Amino acid sequence: MAYPRKHDRDDYASRRRPQLLPTDEIDVNDIETLRHYVTEYGKIIPARITGVTAQQQRRIKQGVRRARNMGLMA
Numbered sequence: 001m002a003y004p005r006k007h008d009r010d011d012y013a014s015r016r017r018p019q020l021l022p023t024d025e026i027d028v029n030d031i032e033t034l035r036h037y038v039t040e041y042g043k044i045i046p047a048r049i050t051g052v053t054a055q056q057q058r059r060i061k062q063g064v065r066r067a068r069n070m071g072l073m074a
Helices: 009-014 031-035 054-070
Strands: none
Touching: 031 054
């Protein structure tokens, strides 16, 4: 009995992560948006939990770190 192929292009397109961020740029001064991706203890939530892409996670990380350095976030 032949098994179906697991790596079809149609299957890959349906497994992509949705774009959860409304914009491509993360504004450091927009603390309300950044707080959605940070726990109450100040840790950045991983992308596997939030569902953002790797590129978006890097932007979130950079934005949170800049906001911390500017003193906008604790």
